[in-house]
Amino acid sequence: MLRIRGLVAGYEDAGSVLEGIDLEVAAGESVALMGRNGMGKTTLLRAIMGLLRPTAGEVVLDGVALTGRPPFEISNAGIAYVPQGREIFRDFTVEENLRLGLLGKHGMATRVPDAIYARFPILAERRWQRAETMSGGEQQQLAIARAVVGRPRLLLLDEPSEGIQPSLVESIATTVSAISREDGTSVLLVEQNLDLVLALTTRCLFIDNGRIVDATESARLRDERGLLDRYLTV
Template sequence: MSTTTELQKETGGPVAVPLLELRGLRVAYGAIEALKGIDLTVGEGEIVALLGGNGAGKTTTLRTVSGMLSPRQGEVRLRGERIDGIKSHELVDFGIGHVPEGRRVFARMSVRENLEMGAYRFKGVDSADMDRVYTLFPRLAERRSQLAGTLSGGEQQMLAIGRALMSRPELLLLDEPSMGLAPLIVEQIFVIIREINEQGTTVLLVEQNATQALGLAQRGYVLETGSVAVSGPAQDLLADPRIRAAYLGEVAA
């Protein structure tokens, strides 16, 4: 299990106590091994970016953390407690919120009903939680009675994030929040992700847009075919010629 000292070695400076730890994590789809023994740590209060090409294992990592997949080997720990093997709907009570790739809003429900679904673990909907989401996403407040399926892609992404926030997560897993969105909307989404983090929510961010992700995160991991190829402070990764060549279209020296 990682220690704060080990995490300091990764970041090059003081960090908070580790919140999420993956150790020797192996996950397979039948005979195909998607994760090949990865180690990953997210400190409390951090934004950590998880980068990599298609098929690298990024979504598999998030799905394993949130209990949608079971590891073949290794551990997932939250605040030092093993959570691998716990069902995904139960992990919501542990403080994990998951915004899946593709948004997956309830198309035939209104915006408000979608948000209410996010609070299902509570006996009722707290108006303060709803107000927080509407403050973060004023557009959702304007469309609270509109069917989710009629929203634009950017609005659906806002709704998917807002729905996850209704469960009051300590750790928010975001899978490709910029996918298919116009650049202006992407900028807005990333500003809000930073604000959510500043309000006290730790974020593990899967993102194809390396520039945006590393500009937002404190640290990053790069996956290649199920293994961690590179990790370190976000600014170091952004300056790494290998990363710039692979994700920013530049020619490596």
Template structure:
């Protein structure tokens, strides 16, 4: 049984079909990436998994339980944490206060939870008393991921974690994502940096206009001529 399974999921924004018959599976312990151009449906897929949107038709299962009719806070309680595109930190709250918000479903956050995040992101430990709005873009991304970890998720949804970051920081963020996975958290990541995403992931799916057009092990997608031409900046001979 897969940890996460989307079965023939269709999502609409009014008359516009955003997802058309999407089938995705994520096995426990994997890193899976969703690739595609802007508007392909990647963010919509994550928002539908986390309950911010509901399918027009289709079903979503997490750990054997159907979740596509549940509200977002119940889905968090089941073990899914969503780190949204654009970080969405609380700018007038401190780093520590932002992290504590990630643990709201658990009640009072534990010291060990803060310790784990600060071990992964030492820069956040140095800035724990600063308002989040004073952090750099890279630090805010670290904070957003750290906040997502505070609820002890089985599955972490990451939406464009490298967006707007300098190349050196992108490498650092991806190294930390790999470490989070090695610590036991399954990850589904949406990422426009296809080369980085495929180097990180076990498997991948390619979305075009709301439809899965390619899927497979990440090493196979990296050498697929269609992926190389469309997403890796390499021409097809």
């Protein structure tokens, strides 16, 4: 599915942030990526999505090299990205935001499938409302729905629980788990919320100073507090 080898990327004013990332996500697998702020989590997702051009290494999806390709090509190859902060179009309705997720998808209708509204009932209720009228949790569901409406093979999620009440975090975990299970969508989740990591993923990777430095089964995280203290405590 996703294979990353020796990925190096960064910013002009900060130099390299990723220092040779190696990781794999199998088809249908959900993997968490945890680490302190500034260790490279968001940078990795942006590099995978083509929003940041790597200076070395490779990103391969199902045998197809995506390194250095523009974001629209990577999206059409089957990767969807929900960035931190959601980045929905606040002046657009729910329906209009969802239709944007279908733009440029070869062979797909421009009509939002009923299955999306079935999976996100609150969006069906708010279908013709502008996104700015919705709560943060509802907006996050909209951002995720917009990402999966094109039926991606890999979903990148960056801190989806940020600023959201626990009941909605649980709902998001249930919905994304169902999408992964029923559609075979792989998930790479950047998250600090342990409950969401446990609910959604089977494996957890730890990033420190731009490198993957440790890994464990997600189910063991409650018992392996040393890993959390080592890589998450400031």
